Amino acid sequence: MISGAQCDDIYNIEYYLTEDNFADQTQLAYKILFGEDPDPIVFTGHKFFLTKNVHPLFGRVDLMEKGLHIFRMIFARHAHDLRGSGIEEYNRDGVMVIENFLDDSTSKKIKDFILSYPICENIQPFNKIKEVMSKEYDQKLFYNVFKEKIFPVCAEAVRRVDYEDAAWDHFLHTSYVQRLQNNPSNGDIQKVCHSDVFYPCLKYWYFPEDVNEGAFMYAKGSTTLSTEQLDFYLRESIAVTNGTWDTRRNKGHSEGSFRALPDDLASMNLKLEPIVAKANSLVVADTSGFHCRGDVTAPTTRNAVHGAIRVEAPFETENNV
Numbered sequence: 001m002i003s004g005a006q007c008d009d010i011y012n013i014e015y016y017l018t019e020d021n022f023a024d025q026t027q028l029a030y031k032i033l034f035g036e037d038p039d040p041i042v043f044t045g046h047k048f049f050l051t052k053n054v055h056p057l058f059g060r061v062d063l064m065e066k067g068l069h070i071f072r073m074i075f076a077r078h079a080h081d082l083r084g085s086g087i088e089e090y091n092r093d094g095v096m097v098i099e100n101f102l103d104d105s106t107s108k109k110i111k112d113f114i115l116s117y118p119i120c121e122n123i124q125p126f127n128k129i130k131e132v133m134s135k136e137y138d139q140k141l142f143y144n145v146f147k148e149k150i151f152p153v154c155a156e157a158v159r160r161v162d163y164e165d166a167a168w169d170h171f172l173h174t175s176y177v178q179r180l181q182n183n184p185s186n187g188d189i190q191k192v193c194h195s196d197v198f199y200p201c202l203k204y205w206y207f208p209e210d211v212n213e214g215a216f217m218y219a220k221g222s223t224t225l226s227t228e229q230l231d232f233y234l235r236e237s238i239a240v241t242n243g244t245w246d247t248r249r250n251k252g253h254s255e256g257s258f259r260a261l262p263d264d265l266a267s268m269n270l271k272l273e274p275i276v277a278k279a280n281s282l283v284v285a286d287t288s289g290f291h292c293r294g295d296v297t298a299p300t301t302r303n304a305v306h307g308a309i310r311v312e313a314p315f316e317t318e319n320n321v
């Protein structure tokens with residue numbers, strides 16, 4: 001337990017954080033809270049708890065009980081706030097749908113392009129946008145759609161605005177044609193509500209067709225850390241570390257992509273809702289918030305180009321890394 005004076009110190013550190021003092025002050029906050037110097041891995045994107053080779057720091061119950069996980073969540077958000085102001089709707093809800101995203105002619109070309117691919121849920125060499133952009137198709141079209149249209153929205157939302165940087169690199173390496181075959185109650189692990197990582201990150205989908213059944217499910221507001229959410233993450237980070245976690249939550253939970261069961265969501269005053277989209281919409285979501293793949297009542301194919309910006313420097317206050 002920390003004292004009232006220590007609490008005041010942490011409050012002051014958080015209040016007076018700037019781009020310039022962030023690195024030093026977060027180290028100081030860590031020392032006050034945990035009574036030791038931080039291992040450098042604290043201030044990275046390393047998310048793993050239980051894996052084959054768990055880093056010793058993330059196996060320490062004493063640190064988790066003092067709030068190591070929520071400390072990282074909170075200070076990563078401070079860095080995020082120092083990088084820029086983002087987009088209001090996305091900041092508030094954690095998800096945003098932009099309709100009529102491309103002009104009609106471009107939208108038709110991208111739809112034809114997507115539908116020319118076979119069904120494939122995951123990124124493969126053959127469906128990667130980076131590969132496509134480097135050799136075939138209309139280069140100007142791809143430059144226009146990905147670099148000038150989709151990327152700027154994503155970079156602004158996740159507050160990584162410079163173009164020739166790690167954010168663009170990650171965006172390009174993760175973008176691909178996703179044709180998802182969704183069958184009812186197929187036990188898909190992606191249908192269990194979860195948070196991907198402890199820090200703000202982004203996934204996008206451009207949908208050439210209407211999406212109703214099987215739409216992405218999102219708990220709006222789940223990127224704002226309420227006391228109830230901090231309680232959940234504190235409790236579960238301790239449970240994973242001391243081995244008392246409920247294994248129904250599945251392996252992803254123990255690795256640091258925490259699963260929220262319906263009761264957990266209710267206790268956090270959160271509710272999953274389908275993010276339906278009309279044809280020619282861009283959906284962007286902060287997948288550190290709670291989300292999952294929607295179920296269907298009949299086999300459905302959902303077509304998209306899909307990608308992410310998840311730069312593994314969550315404690316960096318410069319926006320070009």
Ligand SMILES: [Fe+2]
Pocket residue numbers: 194195196287291
């Ligand atoms: Fe996810």
